Amino acid sequence: MDYEWNVAINKAIVNNAPKVEKILRENPYINDLAADLREKKLDVLNNIDKYIKQTEESVLRSGGGFHLARDSNDAIDIVRKIIGDKKNIVLSKSNVLYEIKLRETLASEGRDIWETDLGEYLVQINNDMPSHLIAPAIHLTKEKVGKILNENLDKSIDENSKTEDMVHSVREFLMKKYLAADVGITGANAVSADSGSVILVENEGNIRMDTVLPGIHIAITGIDKIVPTLKDAFNEAIVQAANAGFYPPTYINVSSGPSSTGDIELKKVTPATGPREFHLILVDNGRSDAIKSDLMESLLCIRCGRCYFSCPAYRLYGKDFGTSPYTGPTGIMWSAIIFKEYDKSEMCMHSGGCGEVCPMKIPIPKIIEKIKFRYTG
């Protein structure tokens, strides 16, 4: 095993796993929310066409644009049509953006496009790929980060710099990008069908910037992120954050259409201070087929990333266990759904910890067994 990875993963496990256990023990209502959320998400998957239609109607009602993308190319074409020749783009951390290869495609067209989550920014300037769903730079030690920043951003930062100074340096750089951005592109933790709202959980504050400062906000996510109601969407945010070890989350953002005001005679006028345009792009990319298959429960995943730290294969192989950004136990399922890649499932030892800790009670070991069957059957 790579020494640097061994150090990084062990630190991450020690820092995260007991914290999540304590959060859930001290806040038992979160497991109740998770159980309820599972039922709601199952209902959506079982009636996906109805919920997509309802989401579309809700987004249009709120003054936003709604788009359904069959696959990655379709999604990127929709983005191109929305943004036209606008060049300055900021991104929030999103696995779906990686999935459709948005950043590399738009960058190759000469656009100035930046990840604004600190971990994703580090991955971007290191020409790397994320190693964890919610902690993309988990494979980088502090010393390595210092070296990367020195080479790519700020000569005053090096391996011996304080973490606070590293964060400050990135903040200074990104602040200029937020202010110059024409377009902010985010993912979504949940999308509520009844209100057409996008919910985003974060701690850094970058998503607030991405969704408010640019004139156009585009949220791109999978159809699996739809939940029936805004209440369910908030519940998903809480369950996701707690199982990721961030409770309470620093920020939960809600975007329901473009910015608006009713301050003059209570007449709703849009735009106000924030974006003048809001667009939701729901991506299929194999998800509809998966809903009809024996992989269906995979789509219940809320991307908390807890399963990674209970998995011996992830400890050993890191981001090679899966197809980035979909790594770890949940990534084996998502690599199968999105990329039709089954081979990495053979690295799974069926240790079973992933299924134990999954807040959505996805039977991950049994699903991986079925993916193994696809590989060798």
Next chain:
Amino acid sequence: MDANVRERIIKMKSMVFENLMESYIPFPMDKKLYSSWTESLERNKKTVLYTSYMYQISGILKRYEKLFPKIYRVNMPKKLISLSKFIIRPSDSELQRSFSILNNISSMLKKNGIDFGYLYEDEPYSGAILLESGFLYEFQKYGEKLRDFFHDRGIEKLITVDPHTTNALNRLKEIINFDIDVVNYLEIINFKGSGDYVIHDSCLYSRALNMYDPIRAKIKNAGINIHEDYLVTSREMGFCCGGPLSLISESDSEEISKMRSESLLKVNNNVMVMCPLCFENLSPYIDNIKDLAEVVS
């Protein structure tokens, strides 16, 4: 992943499946020898102790895995393999240890008033390796054959002694109409013991079969002091011995075994396992390692 790995796995699947469908064993082995741990149990009983040869062959499985690529490369006909040097035998000490464990389990079952027999050299293998390798179609087909085998002998209940067999038979209940009762010996006996141990849980017992808490309760009631650490021994964070990975990569499998051993030894020097394969994978790195059935009576 290397395309050769896929080819090797598929080849192994067809060899193991063919062997099982023909002779109820995954590879050539001396069934008479492996069933000679007892002579005192009756053959014709509705309830039987079912070893599936797991304790007896655990010591040679790794050697078979090492040998497999050679068999695969020369593409040797199955009949020749059966007759050749490819029959591997465990050492006397490995065999005696497994016999001693099985005799202790048998003795504890009797002490607990349980009446059972044994199939001796007629005993078939469970098919666990098919399930655990993702060969679900083959597992189902062999499961149907296995069910008919037990039906033909009037067997109504199987007492299993290891997690792999217990899990495989329970999964058959989900997949086909496997209408034979399956119970693991740990579920039906109480025992006495002593000492201080850190438990390396079998992944299958603790998580797949939901036996984490009941097994701990029995061990504690037996008088054994268990040392715990959330990051090492909890149901959520405890992890594999590395064994299942050996078909893909022997060195990766050993790395997991070593990693697991090191974490267990930070909790206590005495390690207790409940699975013959876990013992094989961890024992190279742990001096004081015992199977539960070597500690209790």
